[in-house]
Amino acid sequence: MVLPESKDLTHLFSEETNARKPSPLKTCIHLFNDPNIIFLGGGLPMSDYFPWDNLTVDSPLPPFTKGIGAPIDPVTNDVLKADLKKNEKLHEGDIPFARALQYGFSAGQPELLKFLREHTTIIHDLQYQDWDIVATTGNTNSWESTLRVFCNRGDVILAESHSFSSSLSAAQAQGVVTFPVPIDENGIIPSKLANILDNWTPGAPKPKLLYTIPTGQNPTGSSLSDERKEEIYKIAQKHDFLIIEDEPYYFLQVGKYIKDIKERSSIESDVKPSHKEFLQSLAKTFLSLDTDGRVIRLDSFSKVLAPGSRLGWITGSKKLLAAYLALHEMTIQAPAGFTQALVSSTLNKWGQSGYIDWLICLRHEYMLKRNDAIDILFKYIPESPVFTINPPIAGMFFTVNIDASAHPEFSTKFESDPLKVEQHIYETVVKNGVLVVPGIWFITDGETTPAQPKESKESSNPNIIFFRGTYAAVSPDKLETGLKRLADVLKQEFGFN
Ligand code: PMP
C-alpha cells in the first residue's frame, strides 16, 4: 500500500526557525567524500591527526541467556567482541573512526540511522511516507530543540499537570507558558483536554503543542491507554497542535502488577516471551496513529543502554525534521562520534532481533523490581483511604498518594494547606534517611494572558499530595530499608502506630 504524504505543518514553526538561514558551508560537506574533489572548503582536521587508531569493546552476546545484569564471561563464550578501526570496517555496522570523529553527517552516521529506521518500522506502524529520523544527544536535547523549533516567547504549550521538571523549566526559561492538563492514574484525561481547548479564552495564544510522557510518566508513573491516545490525537487535529511524545521509558512496559505471588510466579519465571508476544504487548504509540505528521517522537538510549551515551533520536515528518537539522548544525552538530561508533557497532552486531532480546530481558528486570517495590509498599504502608498506591505498569517510578487533610494537625499547624503537609513530610523523611521527591516539584503551573476559565484547572481533590520514588536505582535490600523508613514516617505522622 502506498502511504500518503504528511501534511504541511510548517506554519507552526517559531520565528527563530523561520529566521534561520542554512549554513552555506554545510551545503558542500557531502563533497568531502567525493574522490574527484580536492576539498579545500572547510576546517576539517586530517584524520591522521586523530590520536585513536582502534578500539576493542566487549559486550554481552544475544540472546543474553544469563540475563542482562550478569558479568561477561569470556570462558563461556557469551561475549561479543567488536574491533573498531580508524580506516576500515570489519562489520557493515561499524563506523570507521576517521569518519565518526570528523565533521559531517549532522543527522547521524548512516550505519546508525539505518539500524534506527529499521527498528522504527518494527516498533511503529507509520501512516505516512515522508517520515525520517535525526540523531540527538538524548531527549533533554531533543526537547530543548523542539521548543526552539516551534515556540516563540509568550507561546503556550500543554503538559500533564505534573510533568518532568527539567522539561517544564526548559520551556519556562524560553518564555513559553506551560498550561496544565488534568491527569488521573491513567494519564491525561481526554475529556478535560477537550474542555480546555473548546473553552479556550479568546485573545490568548492557542497551544502550539502538547508535551506528553505517555509511558511510565515522570513523575506519576502512569501510562496512557491506546484508546486515550486516539482521543487525544483527534483533539490535536481539531485544534491544530503538535503532539510531542517524550518516551525514554517506552520499553520498560512491565505489565499489570499481580499481588498474589503464586499467581504471578509463571510470569516472573518466563524470562523470554517470543518476539511476537513482546511486540504485541507494547502500547500503541502516538507515532503509529499519526496520519498528518503532527507527532514528534523523542526516543533515548539513556534508560535502555546508558544515560552517559548521550544518544537519542527524533522521529517525525521530513518537513519538520529539516528545521531540527538546521538548528543542530548550529548547536550540537551531531551526537559524539565515539558514541555513534560504539552504539552502531553493538546494535548492528546484535541485529534487530538481538536488540529485541535485550529489550525483553531489560523489561523482565524492571518487572521484578516493580513487583518487589510494590510488595514492600503494600507490606509496610497501612491499608487506608489516606494512602493510595497505584502500581505502575511501566517505567521506573512509583508514587505514594496521600490525603493531606487526614493529618491530625492539618487544620491547626498546617493551616489546612496540603503543601505545608507535603513540605513537612518531605523534611521528615529525609531526616529519617530516605529521599523521595515531593509532587510539588513537578507541578505544571503556567497561565495564559488573558487567563483561562477557572474550571480548566480544577483538580478533583486538592488535598491529595504525593511523593515520587524509583525502584531503579538501588539493590532490593536497600529498597526495602528505604521504603520501610518512608512507611514508618507516614504511620507516625498520620497516627497509625
Ligand atoms: N567556532 C569557530 C570560530 C570555529 O572555527 C569552529 C570550527 N570550525 C567552531 C566554533 C566549531 O567548533 P566545534 O567543533 O568545537 O563545535
Ligand code: PLP
Ligand atoms: N524526558 C523524561 C520524561 C525523562 O524522565 C528523562 C530522564 O530522566 C529525560 C527526558 C532525559 O533523557 P535523556 O537522558 O535522553 O536526555
